[in-house]
Amino acid sequence: MKTYAFLNVKGGVGKTTSATTIAHILATEYNKKVLLIDMDPxxxxxxxxxxxxINYAEVLERVLEEGDLSLLREYPKTIGDILIDSSFDINEVIYDxxxxxxSLIPAFIDLSDIETQLQSDIKNPQQFRLKHQLEKVKNNFDYCIIDCSPAVNLLNINGLACANYVFAPLKCDKWGFAGxxxxxSLVEALKDYNSQLTDIRCFLTQYDGRTIVSKSIRETMKKALGRFFIDVQIRKSxxxxEFTxxxxxxxxxxxxxxxxxxxxKLTKFLVEHY
Ligand SMILES: Nc1ncnc2c1ncn2[C@@H]1O[C@H](COP(=O)(O)OP(=O)(O)OP(=O)(O)O)[C@@H](O)[C@H]1O
Ligand SMILES: [Mg+2]
Structure with missing residues (x-):
């Protein structure tokens, strides 16, 4: 199983669009067995x-009315359950x-609360919870695609600890490079935990080839990132x-x-190069 994580601490740059679309293309057009993991609350x-x-409005209403967060646990098991409880069977959170x-491992809004619980739960190394769980199913899938949240947190660290490659969609604007x-720097910090992680590969999203701004951002990124720049642009559309x-x-x-x-085109590039 090859694991790709889509990460950028900047929000709204196209992580989820990329992760879901690439996972879907791999499954339907390449006939690969794909496990998509939602790591975002x-x-x-x-x-x-x-x-x-899941009717989120109804869940929240019940939680607020009854003041009992454990009501959330009546809902389908999610990524949070395997992160919190290492004895939990990962197969119970893999859904068709x-x-x-x-296949999908879903996330629920309580994942942000689980992040806080993870920080204080020091009985097992917190960074490797997902990695240990994925070991158990690695022969069942060709690809695992992880959609990270726009944050530097333990959830993303868990995702990065399992990744063979990290891809950062960069929105084609002046903040793209900051993300x-x-x-x-997050990947740098994690190299000690995951020796396979060397660098992030980047590609541009919301690219508009008719504008000088888009063209010059592409040239700048190409020069700055060298071989870590994937020169396949995702056009603005x-x-x-609408599809969301x-x-x-x-x-x-x-x-x-x-x-x-x-x-x-991007999926073909990833399949051929990574
Ligand atoms: N190529 C594109 N052209 C136009 N709009 C796009 C494109 N890619 C993504 N978007 C839009 O940008 C918004 C953010 O996209 P997306 O949810 O994929 O970003 P994200 O990085 O996952 O965001 P978050 O950090 O909140 O998780 C969505 O409304 C999406 O439809
Ligand atoms: Mg997202």
């Missing part, structure tokens, strides 16, 4: 692929999706915004769009 991957609809080769620098409302994957919603074609 926002649960964006989970709401796209989860067959079990509507796609034959694509890269912070993410790179209204389709990439559709409960469909990007390639199901707009398979012929420029942005879907770009993700196919």
């Amino acid at each position: 926002q649960g964006n991957c989970s709401s796209l692929f989860s067959k079990k609809e 999706t509507d796609y034959k080769n694509l 890269y620098c912070i993410a790179q 209204v389709r990439a915004e 409302y559709s409960k469909m994957t990007l390639t199901d919603y707009a398979g012929d769009s420029s942005v879907a074609q770009d993700y196919r």
Whole structure:
């Protein structure tokens, strides 16, 4: 099993769009067995692929009314359960999706609370909880794709500790490089835990080749990052915004769009090079 983590501490740069679209393309167009892990309390991957609809408003209302956070535990088991309890069977949190080769470990909003619990739970090394669990299922999948949250925290450290490669989508704007620098420093800090992690590979998202700004950002990144820059741009497209409302994957919603074609090209590049 090859593990790719999508990370950028900057929010809204295209981590989830990239992780979900690439996972879906690998499963449906490359016939690979894919495990997608949602490491973000926002649960964006989970709401796209989860067959079990969780009514978040209803859950929160009950928790607030009864003042009892443990009510959250009545809901389907998630990534949080395996991070908190190392005896928990990872197979219990691997769910089927509507796609034959694509499985999901979902996240729930309580993941941010679990992050706090993890910090204080020092009986086992906190950084390797996910890694130890994934060992048990590594022969069942060809790829594991991890969608990280926009933060420097123990959840992402757990994700990075398992990753063979880390990919940072950089939004094509003047803050893109700053996100890269912070993410790179996180990877630097983790090299002692994961000797396979050498550097982050980057690609540009929301690229508009008609503008001078986009073109010059690409040239600057190419020069600055050298071989760590993946020169496959994901173009800016209204389709990439629309599909998030559709409960469909990007390639199901707009398979012929420029942005879907770009993700196919990027997936091919990743399969061939990493
Ligand atoms: N190529 C694109 N063109 C236009 N809009 C895009 C593109 N890629 C992503 N978006 C939009 O940008 C927004 C953020 O994308 P996404 O959720 O993938 O980012 P993220 O990095 O995962 O965010 P977060 O840090 O909050 O998890 C979404 O509304 C998405 O539809
Ligand atoms: Mg996201």
